[in-house]
C-alpha cells in the first residue's frame with residue numbers, strides 16, 4: 001500500500017517524504033513543479049536509498065489524477081499541493097481559489113471514487129487571522145486576513161462537510177506555524193523562487209551574500225523588543241508530525257484540526273541573534289515600516305497533537321538556524337544549478 005503525497009517536491013513535502021520512507025511506507029508523489037524542483041526528490045531518493053514514483057501532473061487534470069489511483073494501490077493521501085504566497089494571493093485571488101480549492105475537490109472526488117478515505121491536509125496558522133488570544137488553541141474562531149488564508153479556511157470547511165456526508169473518512173487538518181530549517185544533511189531545504197517572503201530564507205541569503213541586508217518589518221509592536229513574535233518549528237519536526245497524524249487518520253475515522261508548532265515564540269531580533277550565533281555571520285539589518293497584514297504575536301497551543309497522536313516538536317531555535325545555514329552554504333543557488 002502506498003501513500004500519495006501531493007506537492008511532495010516542495011519544502012515541507014520532500015522532508016515529509018523522507019520521514020514516510022524511513023517509516024517504511026511506499027511513497028508516490030504528484031507535483032506540477034510550478035514552485036518546486038525535481039532535484040529535491042532526487043535527493044530524497046539518494047538520502048533514503050529508496051525509490052519514489054513521481055507523476056509530473058496538475059491536480060486540476062482529473063484524468064491524469066485518476067490514472068495515478070488506477071496505477072497505484074493508494075492507502076492514504078497527504079495533500080500539500082497549492083499556492084501559498086500571501087501577497088500573491090491578494091494580487092491574484094481567482095488563481096488562488098481555483099488552484100487551492102478546485103484541486104482539493106478533484107482530489108477528494110477521485111479518492112472517493114477509488115475508496116481511499118484517509119487524508120492529511122496541509123493547513124496553516126494563517127487561518128487564525130489576527131487573534132489576540134495566544135497561545136492559540138484549535139478551537140479559536142477562524143478568520144483569515146487574505147485570499148490565501150481564506151482558501152485554507154474554505155478547504156477545511158469543505159473537508160468537514162465531506163466528513164458529515166460520509167463519516168467513514170479519517171482526516172487530519174494540520175495548521176503549521178512557522179516552518180524553518182532544513183534536513184541535517186543539508187541536501188534538501190527551503191528554496192523560494194525570487195525574493196524570499198519569509199524571514200529565515202531571507203536571513204540565509206543575506207548571510208551568504210545574495211542580499212545586502214535584512215529589512216525588519218516594524219519594531220513598534222507590543223512585544224519584548226518591538227519586533228514580531230512567531231512560533232518557529234523545525235521542518236523535520238513538522239515532517240514527523242505528518243507521519244504521526246497519518247497513522248491516526250489511518251486508524252480512526254473522524255476529522256480534527258491540530259496545531260503543529262512548538263508553543264515557544266521568538267522575536268525577529270531574537271531569530272537574527274540566534275542565527276548569528278549558529279552561523280558565525282553578522283546579519284546587517286534596517287528597521288522599516290510594518291508589513292500590512294502582519295500580527296504582533298503568533299504562538300501555538302500544542303497540547304492537542306501531543307494528546308491525540310503523541311507528537312511534540314523537539315528541535316530548538318539553535319538547531320533550526322544551524323540546519324538552515326548548512327543547507328544554504330551547501331546550495332548557494334538552491335536546486336537551480338541542478339536543472
Ligand code: WQD
Pocket residue numbers: 084086123124125126177178179197198199200202214215216217218227228229230268291294298
Ligand atoms: C515572520 C516574522 C515578519 C520577512 C507566513 C505566512 C503564513 C505561513 C508562514 C504559509 C514576521 C518578519 C519577515 C522579512 C521581517 N505561510 N519579517 N522581514 O508572516 O509569520 O507567516 O509564513 O502557510 O501564511 O503569512 O512568516 O517568515 O513572513 O515573517 O521582518 O524580510 O518576520 O514581520 O514578524 P509569517 P514570515
